[in-house]
Amino acid sequence: MTRQEFFASLQDMLQCDQELDAQTVLTDMEEWDSLAFMVLIAFFDKNFGCRITFDMLKPCRTPEDLVALSGGGIA
Amino acid sequence: MFATLHNVRVVAVRSAVPSQEIRLDDELEFYGGSAKKVARLKATLGMDRRRVCPDGVTASDLCAHAARELLQAYPDARDTVDALIFVSQSPDWPLPATACELQHRLGLPKNCAAFDVNQGCAGYVYGLWLGSSLVASGGARRVLLLVGDAHSYGRDVRNRITASVFGDGGSATLLERDEQAEPMYFGLGSDGSGFETIIVPAGQARIPFVRDPEQNAALVSSTLDPGGNPWQMCETFMDGGGVFNFTMDVVPSHISDLLASAGKTPADVDWLLLHQANRQIVENLAAKSGFALEKAPADSFSKYGNTASASIPVAICDRFGGEALSGQVLLCGYGVGLAWASCLCGMRGVDCAPVIDFEADPARPTREERIRRWERIFKGEEKIHD
Numbered sequence: 001m002t003r004q005e006f007f008a009s010l011q012d013m014l015q016c017d018q019e020l021d022a023q024t025v026l027t028d029m030e031e032w033d034s035l036a037f038m039v040l041i042a043f044f045d046k047n048f049g050c051r052i053t054f055d056m057l058k059p060c061r062t063p064e065d066l067v068a069l070s071g072g073g074i075a
Numbered sequence: 076m077f078a079t080l081h082n083v084r085v086v087a088v089r090s091a092v093p094s095q096e097i098r099l100d101d102e103l104e105f106y107g108g109s110a111k112k113v114a115r116l117k118a119t120l121g122m123d124r125r126r127v128c129p130d131g132v133t134a135s136d137l138c139a140h141a142a143r144e145l146l147q148a149y150p151d152a153r154d155t156v157d158a159l160i161f162v163s164q165s166p167d168w169p170l171p172a173t174a175c176e177l178q179h180r181l182g183l184p185k186n187c188a189a190f191d192v193n194q195g196c197a198g199y200v201y202g203l204w205l206g207s208s209l210v211a212s213g214g215a216r217r218v219l220l221l222v223g224d225a226h227s228y229g230r231d232v233r234n235r236i237t238a239s240v241f242g243d244g245g246s247a248t249l250l251e252r253d254e255q256a257e258p259m260y261f262g263l264g265s266d267g268s269g270f271e272t273i274i275v276p277a278g279q280a281r282i283p284f285v286r287d288p289e290q291n292a293a294l295v296s297s298t299l300d301p302g303g304n305p306w307q308m309c310e311t312f313m314d315g316g317g318v319f320n321f322t323m324d325v326v327p328s329h330i331s332d333l334l335a336s337a338g339k340t341p342a343d344v345d346w347l348l349l350h351q352a353n354r355q356i357v358e359n360l361a362a363k364s365g366f367a368l369e370k371a372p373a374d375s376f377s378k379y380g381n382t383a384s385a386s387i388p389v390a391i392c393d394r395f396g397g398e399a400l401s402g403q404v405l406l407c408g409y410g411v412g413l414a415w416a417s418c419l420c421g422m423r424g425v426d427c428a429p430v431i432d433f434e435a436d437p438a439r440p441t442r443e444e445r446i447r448r449w450e451r452i453f454k455g456e457e458k459i460h461d
Binding site for chain 1: 111355
């Protein structure tokens with residue numbers, strides 16, 4: 001999956017109007033909440049076979065931080 | 076553990092929910108008026124409606140109502156119910172076992188064993204395993220399994236982690252011996268290291284109510300979490316993230332292990348009936364376990380909420396009510412404990428009625444009336460039931 005594809009999927013998952021790029025500050029967005037974490041965990045598991053946790057997501061600030069969690073699944 | 080039981084048939088299932096419905100759309104005030112947040116909860120978790128008991132109505136009332144409906148359809152069963160099992164974490168009293176009073180309320184024979192089992196989200200399948208074990212071993216000719224929870228009494232509706240998710244429900248299932256029945260494959264597990272993931276911290280022996288009312292104040296006062304949700308020690312605490320992690324880490328491999336123990340694959344299974352924690356979790360588990368989503372109904376969560384121990388029978392009656400449940404069926408409950416349990420069985424025509432709406436008796440005693448009655452009993456002015 002490319003970064004652009006992931007950022008588009010992330011926007012869908014967050015159900016936000018704002019277009020996302022690598023440096024969008026997620027922690028400023030009201031949609032960045034436990035609901036988003038749950039969906040992201042399932043997404044990473046399904047698409048990258050990669051088990052991430054709430055604790056791993058909490059320090060993330062930007063989509064680029066999430067890319068780093070994908071275990072190479074996002075190119 | 077995994078075990079196979081023989082010669083047991085699930086005859087019929089009935090489920091009852093209180094008629095009082097709460098809609099998420101009517102609770103915008105708890106989300107700062109944000110229709111968008113409510114829309115996300117609906118789209119992501121499937122939250123929409125839930126049923127809650129009016130004051131003075133308990134899980135045992137819902138289960139008794141389901142049981143009466145069931146026994147009406149099987150009048151010959153009444154005198155051969157050798158065991159009544161009530162699985163719940165919202166019993167009517169700390170003691171006696173609510174099952175004992177249910178024996179009386181339902182007019183079951185006095186030579187019927189009656190006992191409670193403290194299990195929640197995995198409780199239906201735990202009860203099925205226990206009841207089926209009794210029937211398979213010859214320990215009971217018929218078992219009436221009553222499973223339900225109604226925790227909404229006393230719950231603070233402003234708590235959006237628990238109050239918005241859980242609904243009240245009860246069920247009755249009849250089990251009997253049948254030499255022709257297909258084997259029931261069971262798998263059960265527990266991991267007490269996660270006992271605080273879902274817990275009512277106080278009100279029983281570990282942090283009890285004491286005689287000095289001032290010392291009890293902390294048990295009934297609220298503390299806000301960073302998200303503004305109020306928590307009380309005598310109400311259910313839930314670490315939502317911890318629950319989610321548990322479902323992802325434990326349940327799919329457990330389902331795979333059960334299938335392997337039965338020599339089957341997901342393709343052999345017609346229905347995967349999962350505890351209705353929320354739609355997101357149900358769909359995750361189905362997908363991660365290799366099942367098509369069409370085989371794993373999640374609608375009943377949106378209609379009734381997460382009814383804890385009752386959620387599997389409520390889902391069964393919601394999906395198959397009015398027809399029969401047949402085919403290879405895999406039931407799986409998971410949650411508080413932490414505990415999990417699953418059952419794979421070839422079902423042949425399990426009689427399921429649609430989910431029953433329970434209308435509370437308007438003449439039922441109020442909380443205040445019950446308290447006054449006990450004061451009169453203490454004073455010797457009134458007799459107990461004997």
